[in-house]
Amino acid sequence: GPMLAVGAVGALIVVVGAVLLAPGGDDAATAAPPPTAAPTTAAPELPAGVECSGADCAGQDPEAMGCGGEFARTVATGTVGGGRIEVRYSKVCSAAWARLTGAAVGDTVRITAGEGAQDGEVMGATEAYTPMVAVRKPSDAEGCATLTSGTKGCAEPAG
Template sequence: TQRGTAPAPARHPDRPYDGVPNQGARRPERNAPGNADGASGSGRKAGGTGPGNAPGGRRKGLMLAVGAVGALIVVVGAVLLAPGGDEAAKATPPPSATPTTGATELPLGVECSGADCAGQNPEAMGCGGEFARTVASAVVGGSKVEVRYSKVCSAAWARLTEAAIGDTVQITGGADPQNGEVMGDTDAYTPMVAVKKASDAEACATLTSGTKGCTGPGE
């Protein structure tokens, strides 16, 4: 007998070949007598679906997959919540911020601040000019004495103007008073004293005539 290709299974007249029954048509019992699909050796199950492709099997497989994913989520959550479960996350600490020294950055040209300014020349250290202001003043004889204060440098000094050679001026308020003398001009100023605020400083002038006078506290 010559071998050939087996004939394709005949389609049921009231049921599509893809296994979806027609509405209103009664689906034959599986393996019932007279059911050609159940009795055939084509390997197809009743209803025309191939092996393992029954709609119920697909739903069952999907439910198993969903259940497996849910179980995996529960296990992962339990591991993370358990004591020591987050040790891996703790193993690499977050980068810490670079510690700051707490020192204030000084403007360009300013060379000192606070105690570093004590005994220093205010002009040479860049504390004068735009960074200084007169916070107290007084008239002594025909001269004017002032307290000059620099917030940037946290320092103060005394200035004497319209004075004569030999007149002296002093600033107090820091650890050590600082003195200045008119040497060949009509004005003089003292080195700086470190102060926390302007009101800590006071300036006094002593003229060659013997006249003395002081400012009030700086404001």
């Protein structure tokens, strides 16, 4: 008779399992609120229109994310050929990016911070800017440009 006993216990477990799973409606209801509540934890610190901060900004467009304009300042400038490199830094976004002006199509600009780097290329205008890199302070970033002629120049914020 031992086999019979094992069979009975197995059946009992299945029944208990079904009872635990049955009130699935409650599980779904309790699981729903957190996703809607989560974004509000980060939001209050950021001014209206600012969409990211720190690592969330990495690789994003600074203008589209609201980190440019009034929230950004130029922390370093450099020249390369006839162009000008700027390292732009947004304290609100804890991010930096590089901008190249007075450039020609095909010239490239890169921002580097620690392990991260982002590139921008002049496509049809005379300027380009890179996506952002996350930085704690302006001096964590360096902006460099390479012209199609091979000339290179950098701008590095001071400590």
